[in-house]
Each structure stands twice: as C-alpha cells, then as structure tokens.
Amino acid sequence: xxxGVRIIEIEGLGPAPFxxxxxxxxxxxxxxVHRKGGNRTPGMPGLPIIDRGKRSIxxxxxxxxxxxxxxALLRTADGLIEGFRPGVMEKLGLGPKDCHAxxxxxxxxxxTGWGQEGAMSKMAGHDMNYTGLSGASWFAxxxxxPPVAPATLVGDIGGGALYLTVGMLAGFLNxxxxxxxxxxxxxxxxxxxxxxxxxxxxxxxxxxxxxxxxSMLDGPHWSRTYACxxxxxxxxxxxxxxxxxxxxxRLGLTDDPDFTGQYDMDSWxxxxxxxxxxxxxxxxxxxxxxxxxxxxxxxxxxxxxxxxLHSLNxxxxxxxxxxxxxxxxxxxxxxxxxxxxxPPARGQHSDEIRAELALSPDARQKAM
Numbered sequence: 001x002x003x004g005v006r007i008i009e010i011e012g013l014g015p016a017p018f019x020x021x022x023x024x025x026x027x028x029x030x031x032x033v034h035r036k037g038g039n040r041t042p043g044m045p046g047l048p049i050i051d052r053g054k055r056s057i058x059x060x061x062x063x064x065x066x067x068x069x070x071x072a073l074l075r076t077a078d079g080l081i082e083g084f085r086p087g088v089m090e091k092l093g094l095g096p097k098d099c100h101a102x103x104x105x106x107x108x109x110x111x112t113g114w115g116q117e118g119a120m121s122k123m124a125g126h127d128m129n130y131t132g133l134s135g136a137s138w139f140a141x142x143x144x145x146p147p148v149a150p151a152t153l154v155g156d157i158g159g160g161a162l163y164l165t166v167g168m169l170a171g172f173l174n175x176x177x178x179x180x181x182x183x184x185x186x187x188x189x190x191x192x193x194x195x196x197x198x199x200x201x202x203x204x205x206x207x208x209x210x211x212x213x214x215s216m217l218d219g220p221h222w223s224r225t226y227a228c229x230x231x232x233x234x235x236x237x238x239x240x241x242x243x244x245x246x247x248x249x250r251l252g253l254t255d256d257p258d259f260t261g262q263y264d265m266d267s268w269x270x271x272x273x274x275x276x277x278x279x280x281x282x283x284x285x286x287x288x289x290x291x292x293x294x295x296x297x298x299x300x301x302x303x304x305x306x307x308x309l310h311s312l313n314x315x316x317x318x319x320x321x322x323x324x325x326x327x328x329x330x331x332x333x334x335x336x337x338x339x340x341x342x343p344p345a346r347g348q349h350s351d352e353i354r355a356e357l358a359l360s361p362d363a364r365q366k367a368m
Contacts (some may be wrong), residue, residue: 001333002028005172007079008070009054010061011035014152015160015188016083016111017050022165023079024053025329025338031077031353033070034346036060049326053341055349061092070094072357074102078175079168083111086121096183106181107171111164115187127155127188134159136192139199142224143213159192214265221271222247222262225301232284233301236275247296251278 005028009020017032024030032051036058057073059066074080080099082089089095096108110116113125131137131154132147140149149155167184175181199217202208208215217223222244225233238247244262248254258274261267279287288300302310308319317337320326329338 002026005029005079006031006077007081007168008033008073008077010080010082010084010089011038012083012111014083015156015164015186016081016109017048018157018161019109019111019164019168019186020054020081021050021052022161022329023168025340027338030054031073031349032056032344033061033073034058036063036066036347038346048343049324051343052326054344055353056344056347057350057353058347061094067093069354069357071102073353074099074106076357077103077106078172079107079109081109081111081164081168086112086116100181104181105175105179107168107175107184108181109164109168109171109184109186111160111186111188113160113188115190116185127152130188131155131159131192134189134193135196138210139212139218141212142218154195155188155192158195159190160186160188163191163194216263219265220262220268221259221275224272226276226279228279228284228287229281230283230285234279234284234287234298235301236298238295238297243295243297246294247291247298250290250294250296250298 002023005023007020007023007028007030009017009030009032011017011032011034020030020032030053032054034056037060038058057069059070061067061070090098099106099108112121113130114120114123128137128149131149136154136159137147137149140147140154164184164186167186171182171184199208202216203210208217213219216239221236223237223239225235228234236247238244241262245254248256248259253259258267258271284300287298291298300306304319304325307313308325313319316328318328320328320340326340329340
C-alpha cells in the first residue's frame with residue numbers, strides 16, 4: 001500500500017521504531033539510521049522484530065560527513081521519524097526547519113511522552129507515567145486494586161506509535177495535495193487520552209461512571225475475567241441481553257434469581273462471587289469447550305505462546321512461531337496479510353544506500 005514511500009527513521013526505543021515498523025509492514029521503504037558502532041539497549045535482541053522489513057545504515061550524527069549523508073537521504077524521503085526528547089534534533093542541526101529547508105514536502109514525525117512544548121516536555125517518563133496522567137490507566141483494574149494496564153499497549157503503542165502512524169499517513173496525503181510538508185507531534189499523553197473518548201461517550205449517556213466498578217464495562221459480573229481451577233483465566237463480557245441469555249444458558253443459570261437482573265447494580269456483587277466460585281471449580285479448558293462456537297461472549301485468556309497455537313491463528317496466520325514469536329502485519333488488504341520482512345543487521349545496507357545516493361534521481365527511482 002505504501003510502495004514508493006520512503007521514510008528515514010532515527011534509531012530510538014519503543015513507539016517510534018514500532019510506528020516505522022508498521023509503515024514498513026505496509027510497504028514503505030524504511031531506512032533506519034543506526035548509531036555507528038552502537039549497541040542495543042541491554043535486554044534488546046540483536047535483530048528485533050520492530051526492525052523487520054527495514055534497511056539499515058550506520059551513521060554518526062556528530063560526524064559532518066555522516067550528517068551530510070543523512071541530509072542527502074532526507075532529500076529523497078517522504079517522511080522522517082524520531083523519538084528524542086524535545087530539542088535534541090535541533091541541537092544536531094536536524095530539526096524541522098533544517099529538514100524542511102532540504103525537503104519542503106517532508107513529513108516530520110516526532111514521538112514523545114509529554115509533547116514538544118510545555119513544563120513537562122523535557123521530563124523523563126515511561127508508558128505508565130503517561131497513561132497515569134492522561135486518565136487512560138484509571139479503569140485498568142478492579143475496584144480497590146492498583147491500576148495495571150498491559151505493558152506498553154495502552155501508552156507506547158496505542159497512544160503513541162499508532163497515533164504517529166496515523167499522523168504520518170495524514171501528512172503524506174496533505175503533502176501530495178498541497179506540496180507542503182508538516183510536523184507530526186505525537187505525544188503519548190495526548191493519544192492515550194484521545195482513546196478514552198469512547199468511554200467518555202458512555203459517560204454522557206450515563207453508562208460510565210468515574211468511580212471504578214460502578215459502570216457497565218468494569219463493574220458487572222458479566223464484564224471481567226475469572227480464575228479457573230488450573231490457574232488459567234476466562235474472559236466474560238456478554239454486554240447485550242441476547243448474548244447474556246446465551247451465557248446463562250450455557251452455565252445452567254437461566255432461571256437463577258441471582259442472575260435475572262443483568263443491569264441491576266445491587267445484584268452484581270453476589271453474582272460476581274457466585275461466578276468466581278463456579279469458574280474456580282473447573283480448569284480453563286473445560287470452560288473454553290463449554291463456550292466454544294456460541295454467542296456467549298466468553299472464552300479463554302491465552303498467553304502469546306498459547307495464542308499462536310489456537311485454531312483462529314491457524315485460520316488467519318496471526319502469529320508466526322517459526323523462529324521468533326511475532327504477529328503478522330495488520331490491517332489486511334483484500335483479505336490478505338503482508339509477509340513481514342526480515343530484520344536487518346546493524347549497518348547491513350550502508351554500502352547499498354550510499355551507492356543509491358550517488359545515483360541520479362531517475363536512476364535512484366529505478367533502484368528502489
């Protein structure tokens with residue numbers, strides 16, 4: 001889908017390279033600028049999944065010749081992605097004004113936690129800090145328990161990387177229509193707050209409360225996970241009455257008075273305890289079989305390794321477990337998922353990319 005689009009990624013961590021991977025999955029020619037002689041952050045693999053499908057060139061951004069090579073690359077690019085703290089790229093002479101002087105139609109993507117400006121813009125932070133301040137972590141637990149959201153998903157990826165990807169795509173469309181580049185300011189605190197708007201819509205209708213455990217999606221016995229006898233978990237969320245009826249029927253609880261008032265908040269605590277006791281009486285596999293193929297909106301909570309073996313994965317090839325566990329590119333187009341590219345070694349394409357820069361513009365296009 002993005003064949004012919006070139007993006008230069010300045011090596012970073014987390015959401016910025018994830019966004020660049022997403023664009024590479026969609027067919028963009030993503031060239032990641034790895035630090036010359038640099039090493040990965042401790043604990044990061046030598047060939048991380050988030051570099052898949054990219055090409056790698058090693059450059060020292062404090063070396064004049066290497067900066068000149070980067071600027072030559074930027075003249076050929078549609079977009080740039082960086083995830084430094086505000087002001088770092090400007091100090092390197094590679095801020096938006098510098099880059100737009102080289103390439104006026106460049107879409108300059110910036111990934112931060114707190115945004116480019118403001119009192120907190122240069123403060124350190126991580127996923128939980130951003131989502132904690134944005135409000136996005138508030139409902140990430142049961143009442144009385146500390147909020148804990150899935151690692152990186154709500155902040156770094158949901159509120160950060162995916163919003164940067166959307167911003168880059170919008171910037172490309174605008175650049176083609178107007179001939180002008182733009183700066184995409186993707187802040188995790190902004191994106192994770194924006195993701196709350198569906199819940200805020202429910203709040204307007206009276207279905208969502210600011211008090212945890214008092215709303216349709218985080219309070220009822222029919223909207224939570226339960227522990228099973230073997231230590232596994234089952235997810236339960238039959239929100240609509242017709243699905244709730246199927247759920248009760250499968251459990252033999254259709255006429256049980258404790259479960260007749262689906263939306264009666266006063267009945268939720270007792271019904272919750274009864275379901276907790278019931279699910280704890282059998283292993284997860286028992287319940288998975290019981291609900292399989294029904295509209296009960298209940299099913300097992302799987303680990304990534306287990307998910308890779310589930311029948312749905314076999315139908316859709318969601319997880320690739322050949323060498324390293326990784327999920328297929330998404331979304332799909334015309335019913336098919338793209339085949340993810342192989343992660344490059346650091347600097348693997350340095351000579352190739354430098355050779356392309358020496359070509360004439362017409363020859364470079366043929367080489368891409």
